[in-house]
Amino acid sequence: MTTLDIAADGAPSISGGPALAQERRLVTAIPGPRSQELLDRKAAAVAKGVGHTAPIAAVAAGGGVVLDADGNSLIDLGSGIAVTSVGNAHPKVVEAVQRQAAQFTHTCFMVSPYEGYVAVAEALNRLTPGDFEKKSALFNSGAEAVENAVKIARKFTKRQAVVAFDHAYHGRTNLTMALTAKSMPYKSGFGPFASEVYRAPMSYPYRDGLTGPDAAAKAISVIEKQVGADNLAAVIIEPIQGEGGFIVPAAGFLPAIADWCAANGVVLISDEVQSGFARTGAMFASEHFGFTPDLVTTAKGIAGGLPLAAVTGRADIMDAAHAGGLGGTYGGNPIACAAALASIDAFETEGFVERAAELGALMLSRLGALQAEDPRVGDVRGLGAMIAIELVDPATQAPDAALAGAVARRCIAEGVIVLTCGTYGNVLRFLPPLSIGDALLNEGLDVVAAALAAEVSA
Numbered sequence: 291m292t293t294l295d296i297a298a299d300g301a302p303s304i305s306g307g308p309a310l311a312q313e314r315r316l317v318t319a320i321p322g323p324r325s326q327e328l329l330d331r332k333a334a335a336v337a338k339g340v341g342h343t344a345p346i347a348a349v350a351a352g353g354g355v356v357l358d359a360d361g362n363s364l365i366d367l368g369s370g371i372a373v374t375s376v377g378n379a380h381p382k383v384v385e386a387v388q389r390q391a392a393q394f395t396h397t398c399f400m401v402s403p404y405e406g407y408v409a410v411a412e413a414l415n416r417l418t419p420g421d422f423e424k425k426s427a428l429f430n431s432g433a434e435a436v437e438n439a440v441k442i443a444r445k446f447t448k449r450q451a452v453v454a455f456d457h458a459y460h461g462r463t464n465l466t467m468a469l470t471a472k473s474m475p476y477k478s479g480f481g482p483f484a485s486e487v488y489r490a491p492m493s494y495p496y497r498d499g500l501t502g503p504d505a506a507a508k509a510i511s512v513i514e515k516q517v518g519a520d521n522l523a524a525v526i527i528e529p530i531q532g533e534g535g536f537i538v539p540a541a542g543f544l545p546a547i548a549d550w551c552a553a554n555g556v557v558l559i560s561d562e563v564q565s566g567f568a569r570t571g572a573m574f575a576s577e578h579f580g581f582t583p584d585l586v587t588t589a590k591g592i593a594g595g596l597p598l599a600a601v602t603g604r605a606d607i608m609d610a611a612h613a614g615g616l617g618g619t620y621g622g623n624p625i626a627c628a629a630a631l632a633s634i635d636a637f638e639t640e641g642f643v644e645r646a647a648e649l650g651a652l653m654l655s656r657l658g659a660l661q662a663e664d665p666r667v668g669d670v671r672g673l674g675a676m677i678a679i680e681l682v683d684p685a686t687q688a689p690d691a692a693l694a695g696a697v698a699r700r701c702i703a704e705g706v707i708v709l710t711c712g713t714y715g716n717v718l719r720f721l722p723p724l725s726i727g728d729a730l731l732n733e734g735l736d737v738v739a740a741a742l743a744a745e746v747s748a
């Protein structure tokens with residue numbers, strides 16, 4: 291029954307971290323028998339709504355690989371959805387977690403404060419964009435951070451409306467489902483949704499053909515006509531959209547939106563839950579676009595895999611909420627904070643920002659070459675280690691979700707974990723751990739190219 295005894299079967303190691311052999315190795319079909327056994331238990335015990343991408347039972351991970359219970363070693367091009375940016379089981383994170391777990395596991399920061407939480411807030415205030423005075427509050431998940439950013443903006447502005455964009459993804463709680471654009475699978479059947487949420491058109495250069503300023507003018511016109519600045523508490527936007535398709539807005543779009551928000555007393559929230567923490571070749575993606583948000587939401591990459599999230603921003607806005615108005619039992623858990631401090635140390639001292647840019651250059655050149663020879667690759671886009679290809683019908687540019695799904699499944703069967711995304715489901719996204727080596731990344735991209743070539747579109 292146990293899945294942890296595979297060392298006895300001759301697999302090189304089941305401890306994770308960078309010591310794990312950095313290779314793609316298939317010793318069974320995917321899923322192998324031990325993975326299948328777990329998937330059968332999952333089907334019987336876990337709610338169907340909780341899906342999975344790779345049909346494996348993970349037992350260890352580190353560097354650029356995930357090891358399964360059958361001894362297969364898969365190349366990781368997903369990082370558990372942009373979470374393990376410093377690498378799975380990074381030694382500093384492991385050490386910090388072990389030390390903190392032995393010290394104390396919980397007091398509730400609202401009952402008995404502790405240093406780790408304050409130190410994470412100080413680091414976030416220092417690292418996020420903007421040289422004004424900042425404050426932070428910590429939570430458990432990206433969705434919870436977004437919920438709290440909206441609460442804070444409403445309290446500060448004394449207004450209610452919130453604008454989000456086409457293709458936006460902000461989470462799965464009730465308010466964040468309302469902010470999220472795509473119905474299936476995130477929202478369908480789960481309404482009614484929170485009110486006072488409005489949607490504006492996003493800059494999507496591949497499909498709208500607009501310059502950044504023109505796309506911003508279009509969005510601002512919708513906001514002014516359909517909401518009205520006097521009613522608007524916040525505009526929330528991902529500087530590079532994640533689940534919505536890794537859409538990079540045209541130059542000038544974000545600064546124009548930011549200028550309009552500033553001129554109209556609207557709080558601009560940059561949702562950097564996916565794009566933050568070195569992922570894009572800058573500590574925060576907002577830095578690439580020449581604008582400074584009022585509030586930033588962070589999560590995913592912040593703590594090397596432990597659940598932690600934050601809202602950080604202008605001190606006067608953050609302080610608008612009354613004492614006791616923000617918080618939660620677990621928010622800023624001491625073990626998660628210790629992991630975040632270790633991860634932030636790694637981000638700042640181990641060259642991960644530069645490494646993300648290098649990985650991005652490698653991926654862009656490989657995927658650009660793929661686009662040049664295969665017209666089904668309609669667009670290659672992204673920044674740093676947050677890169678995607680959009681697959682289309684070459685004649686019409688119509689999204690080809692079936693092709694994206696088939697390529698992703700074929701990659702996983704060949705031992706490479708690849709994620710899809712996009713409103714139309716036709717985008718393959720690449721989010722390798724920043725600890726992956728060039729050789730392994732190149733091998734992963736070889737498998738992607740072969741999988742694409744093997745799929746003959748209808």
Ligand SMILES: *Cc1c(COP(=O)(O)O)cnc(C)c1O
Nearest residue numbers: 431432433459460461532563564
């Ligand atoms: C993943 C994500 C969220 C939600 O984060 P959870 O931790 O899953 O709640 C919110 N915003 C963006 C941009 C995300 O990518």
